[in-house]
Amino acid sequence: MTKLPYYLVNVFAETHFGGNPLAVFTNAAMLNDTQMQAIAKQFNLSETVFIQPSNDDHVVANLRIFTPNYEMPFAGHPTLGASFVLSQLNNLPDQFIINTQAKAVHIHRDDVQIFLTISGFEVTPCQVSQAYLTDICQINSNKINYLGYFANSGTTQFLLQLDSLDDLLHAKIDLIKLQELFAKHCPDTSAEPSIYLWYQDEYCEEIIHSRMLFEQDGIFIEDTGTGSACANLGAYLIHQGLTPTRKTIHQGDHLGRANRLYLNIDTAQNIQVGGRVVMVGTGELWLDG
Structure with missing residues (x-):
């Protein structure tokens, strides 16, 4: 043995x-x-x-x-x-x-935190209707003001910004529609269906609230803290020209497992993700x- x-x-x-x-x-x-x-x-x-x-x-x-x-x-x-x-x-x-x-x-x-640094990524806008994205999330809002994006800085995920914290917390993913989205639009044909929802805090520019959901055995499981998605969010921010920047990602609080991820992006477009x-x-x- x-x-x-x-x-x-x-x-x-x-x-x-x-x-x-x-x-x-x-x-x-x-x-x-x-x-x-x-x-x-x-x-x-x-x-x-x-x-x-x-x-x-x-x-x-x-x-x-x-x-x-x-x-x-x-x-x-x-x-x-x-x-x-x-x-x-x-x-x-x-x-x-x-x-x-x-x-x-x-x-x-250092004495408190540990960070990873990566470079290189792909970001692809997802050309589907806002109504379709709203249906995927099953939220009550009648609009989503932002396109979704497939991002890959190591692992491919679908990123979608939401309009409110309430929408973020109450989103329930339609698995069939997300599978369809990946099958028809994802540039990485080997990617497993997953969605990273995020909301920019209205009171503090440095804080982002997020949720990460992925398929497991035909249902969606929610992750409490997702470093790869945080890195992909960094790739999106670079793609949008919103760097250099520093963000603190709040994830998992509503699940009783608070996670704090620290995202730093420098002028050379290096993506740094870390925490305790x-x-x-x-x-x-x-x-x-």
């Missing part, structure tokens, strides 16, 4: 039990795809991350990131959570590089065979 150590962390956490939970497997070199997928389904978190060795002296490790149903090429909270655990265990320098399936990611940490990570436990998984 193989015993695999793992760590439980909360990413984007302002409190001990806030943030987005993550399981980090630190010694996953011997695991195959089927085993990693089965372990992710066992933990049933939004993502589980597996750390594997890198053959590149400039890269600390390679990451494999799995939801309960499929592998993701990139995701923010697993990348930050894994980087935090590696730093804690190995006394790494304040800056290092870690590989995801999508791209290399630069990591920087809290270690909440460790253990062993027993693998048969």
Whole structure:
């Protein structure tokens, strides 16, 4: 029987039990795809991350990131959570590089927060009617003032700005219509249907409220804190010429798991996403065979 150590962390956490939970497997070199997928389904978190060795002296490790149903090429909270655990265990320098399936990611940490920095993205406006977008969200508003956008800074998602916080909190996604939207309009044919809804706070320009919903087993699951979507929001802001900028993203509050994501974009169009990570436990998984 193989015993695999793992760590439980909360990413984007302002409190001990806030943030987005993550399981980090630190010694996953011997695991195959089927085993990693089965372990992710066992933990049933939004993502589980597996750390594997890198053959590149400039890269600390390679990451494999799995939801309960499929592998993701990139995701923010697993990348930050894994980087935090590696730093804690190995006394790494304040800056290092870690590989995801999508791209290399630069990591920087200080005494309080840990950040990832990426560059390169694609943003595609979605040319459908505002009424169709309203139907997807099943909100009471009779209008949406903004186009939707497909954004990919590592993982493709559909981004839609809403007019009010009330619309954001009461949106209920029509799965069939969103699947149809991805099938007909998404430039990334391999992308899983997901939607990132966001609202610019009317009282504070630096605060954005958001929700992230994605398909799992034929229903929509809501994520409490989504680093990849925060990075895609950064790509959208660059696309709109609204940079350099700094934003604080509020996500998960209405689910009882407050997440705070810090988005910084510099003049070179580098996208930086970060927050606090809290270690909440460790253990062993027993693998048969």
